[in-house]
Amino acid sequence: MLSLSRTAFLEGVDQRRFCRAQRAPAAKGKAGVVRCVAAGERKTRNAEILIEKSADMVDPKSAVSGGVKDVYGEDRATEEHHITPWSLSVASGYSLLRDPHHNKGLAFTEKERDAHYLRGLLPPTCLSQELQVKKLMHNLRQYQVPLQRYMALMDLQESNERLFYKLLIDNVEELLPVVYTPTVGEACQKYGSIFRRPQGLYISLKEKGKILEVMKNWPEKAIQVIVVTDGERILGLGDLGSQGMGIPVGKLSLYTALGGLRPSACLPVTIDVGTNNEKLLKDEFYIGLRQKRASGQEYAELMEEFMRAVKQNYGEKVLIQFEDFANHNAFSLLEKYSKTHLVFNDDIQGTASVVLAGVVAALKVVGGKLTDHTFLFLGAGEAGTGIAELIALEMSKQTSTPIAECRKRIWLVDSKGLIVKARFETLQHFKKPWAHEREFVRDISEAVKVIKPTVLIGSSGVGRTFTKEVVETMASFNEKPIILALSNPTSQSECTAEEAYTWTKGRAIFASGSPFNPVEYEGKSFTPGQANNAYIFPGFGLGLIMSGAIRVHDDMLLAASEALASQVTQENFEKGSIYPPFKNIRKISAQIAADVAAKAYELGLASHLPRPQNLVKYAESCMYSPIYRQYR
Numbered sequence: 240m241l242s243l244s245r246t247a248f249l250e251g252v253d254q255r256r257f258c259r260a261q262r263a264p265a266a267k268g269k270a271g272v273v274r275c276v277a278a279g280e281r282k283t284r285n286a287e288i289l290i291e292k293s294a295d296m297v298d299p300k301s302a303v304s305g306g307v308k309d310v311y312g313e314d315r316a317t318e319e320h321h322i323t324p325w326s327l328s329v330a331s332g333y334s335l336l337r338d339p340h341h342n343k344g345l346a347f348t349e350k351e352r353d354a355h356y357l358r359g360l361l362p363p364t365c366l367s368q369e370l371q372v373k374k375l376m377h378n379l380r381q382y383q384v385p386l387q388r389y390m391a392l393m394d395l396q397e398s399n400e401r402l403f404y405k406l407l408i409d410n411v412e413e414l415l416p417v418v419y420t421p422t423v424g425e426a427c428q429k430y431g432s433i434f435r436r437p438q439g440l441y442i443s444l445k446e447k448g449k450i451l452e453v454m455k456n457w458p459e460k461a462i463q464v465i466v467v468t469d470g471e472r473i474l475g476l477g478d479l480g481s482q483g484m485g486i487p488v489g490k491l492s493l494y495t496a497l498g499g500l501r502p503s504a505c506l507p508v509t510i511d512v513g514t515n516n517e518k519l520l521k522d523e524f525y526i527g528l529r530q531k532r533a534s535g536q537e538y539a540e541l542m543e544e545f546m547r548a549v550k551q552n553y554g555e556k557v558l559i560q561f562e563d564f565a566n567h568n569a570f571s572l573l574e575k576y577s578k579t580h581l582v583f584n585d586d587i588q589g590t591a592s593v594v595l596a597g598v599v600a601a602l603k604v605v606g607g608k609l610t611d612h613t614f615l616f617l618g619a620g621e622a623g624t625g626i627a628e629l630i631a632l633e634m635s636k637q638t639s640t641p642i643a644e645c646r647k648r649i650w651l652v653d654s655k656g657l658i659v660k661a662r663f664e665t666l667q668h669f670k671k672p673w674a675h676e677r678e679f680v681r682d683i684s685e686a687v688k689v690i691k692p693t694v695l696i697g698s699s700g701v702g703r704t705f706t707k708e709v710v711e712t713m714a715s716f717n718e719k720p721i722i723l724a725l726s727n728p729t730s731q732s733e734c735t736a737e738e739a740y741t742w743t744k745g746r747a748i749f750a751s752g753s754p755f756n757p758v759e760y761e762g763k764s765f766t767p768g769q770a771n772n773a774y775i776f777p778g779f780g781l782g783l784i785m786s787g788a789i790r791v792h793d794d795m796l797l798a799a800s801e802a803l804a805s806q807v808t809q810e811n812f813e814k815g816s817i818y819p820p821f822k823n824i825r826k827i828s829a830q831i832a833a834d835v836a837a838k839a840y841e842l843g844l845a846s847h848l849p850r851p852q853n854l855v856k857y858a859e860s861c862m863y864s865p866i867y868r869q870y871r
């Protein structure tokens with residue numbers, strides 16, 4: 240068993256990439272600094288030493304000189320100071336098999352088994368990665384219960400990361416509903432009971448004042464994307480507290496599988512300020528803080544400390560994706576931190592971008608320009624107002640009309656009824672732009688009758704609200720009513736695909752946030768598209784990272800929408816879908832990334848210069864491949 244264990248003080252070096260470290264002469268009164276002495280692959284004794292020379296690696300000189308990268312002050316520490324004894328080791332033998340980043344299971348070759356002390360630790364057969372995928376898919380299909388599949392996949396992610404991603408990439412349409420919506424919702428509800436190994440970073444009120452130190456416990460240093468939730472509005476399932484961790488974990492596995500970000504560059508975070516979910520507070524298996532949610536100043540201070548620590552630890556260009564925060568925090572966090580950080584709210588901006596893409600694509604079937612259509616939303620929260628605003632922005636750009644005018648074609652209904660001028664004073668700030676002059680009506684079925692929308696969008700998080708009456712009314716004045724039931728998971732969908740097609744006699748252009756199986760209606764088969772932000776955020780994030788963008792701009796969201804809409808083919812339309820199939824998602828993500836990056840360069844927000852000539856090719860070349868690496 241090899242061990243290259245030594246005490247090291249590393250800055251900016253990915254701990255999982257084994258590097259031969261060498262202590263540089265210590266400056267007077269300062270601790271020494273470790274630097275990596277080799278680029279490429281080197282051999283030392285029997286150990287395989289891999290070093291990937293990365294642009295993110297810090298120049299040893301800047302670390303010695305106490306530059307900005309000396310986040311923890313280790314290089315500046317004098318002998319009296321306490322510092323962290325990072326230990327680097329090269330996995331081999333038994334520990335190699337238990338290292339998810341390097342384990343290949345039965346795919347280790349004979350040569351590798353000899354070189355890495357694996358003889359006898361594996362049965363004699365050697366399998367290819369393809370055969371491993373085939374076997375695993377066969378096994379997964381034996382499970383009838385989706386949650387069992389989810390657990391099996393999480394076990395795989397924790398034991399053989401490359402195989403997990405190979406499986407997911409090669410079988411994306413079949414496995415997306417397992418690692419992601421809707422099954423991930425059930426997993427979060429039961430997270431405490433199914434909890435085996437922790438994933439992601441938990442930052443609770445207990446860590447107040449020490450968040451930077453807590454971040455230091457995470458084994459990776461070169462983080463590019465963080466998905467963070469506070470668990471208060473997990474999908475349409477409400478407050479799940481710390482158990483919301485399943486969402487950042489799931490979203491980031493899509494960042495890798497769909498968008499090609501390296502797994503080691505992704506950090507899932509759950510901020511735990513308590514939960515108001517009584518059931519969880521009483522649940523003996525609950526994993527989070529057992530207290531009511533902190534709010535106001537206490538909440539704001541913890542978030543502020545977190546946001547500062549991220550920037551201090553990972554720099555200016557790490558993308559922070561806010562996910563499943565409740566309305567009352569989501570808008571204000573986005574507004575506050577979009578001025579100082581690279582932030583993106585998936586529920587406001589990602590969902591808006593994917594829905595705009597679907598609407599733009601649908602108009603190719605229905606006809607007319609955006610401004611010829613009338614939109615009615617059920618739900619005026621993050622998704623509803625986010626989508627409405629992006630549609631209005633696109634209308635405004637297309638017609639050079641002030642955005643305030645364009646908003647007038649868009650109506651929203653919340654839990655109290657239609658949003659109208661008469662309610663203005665009592666409305667939350669994010670609803671105010673949608674308060675137009677009209678008589679108040681109480682609910683969606685009345686609103687559909689008076690507004691006569693051509694596009695009906697559900698984003699309320701409440702299931703079964705597009706009743707037969709609502710859908711039939713839509714079909715009574717629209718030849719092809721566009722109906723989008725966005726709420727997740729499936730149980731919260733405003734109506735099912737089958738209901739939409741049946742109640743409109745096969746005339747609906749339908750899409751939903753959660754997946755539905757194809758529907759047969761009077762001899763015709765309809766394959767509804769999935770209007771889920773999973774189409775956008777992986778490519779969007781890749782575009783930001785590869786261009787070194789420092790801020791998100793609305794024009795980038797429009798660029799992502801256009802890129803997605805342009806991928807919908809005649810064949811997709813004929814099947815009833817306004818989105819391309821997920822099986823092409825890596826190609827789609829590369830296109831989205833390229834167009835987002837192009838916009839970043841155009842707006843002067845990109846910092847990776849010079850701009851690559853062919854951004855699509857560049858995006859593809861940046862993508863992580865899950866194929867096993869050869870070990871010498």
Ligand SMILES: O=C([O-])CC(=O)C(=O)O
Pocket residue numbers: 420473474475563585586726727752771772
């Ligand atoms: O996670 C999903 O499937 C889409 C989403 O962001 C949400 O519903 O909050």
Ligand SMILES: [Mg+2]
Pocket residue numbers: 474562563585586
């Ligand atoms: Mg979400």
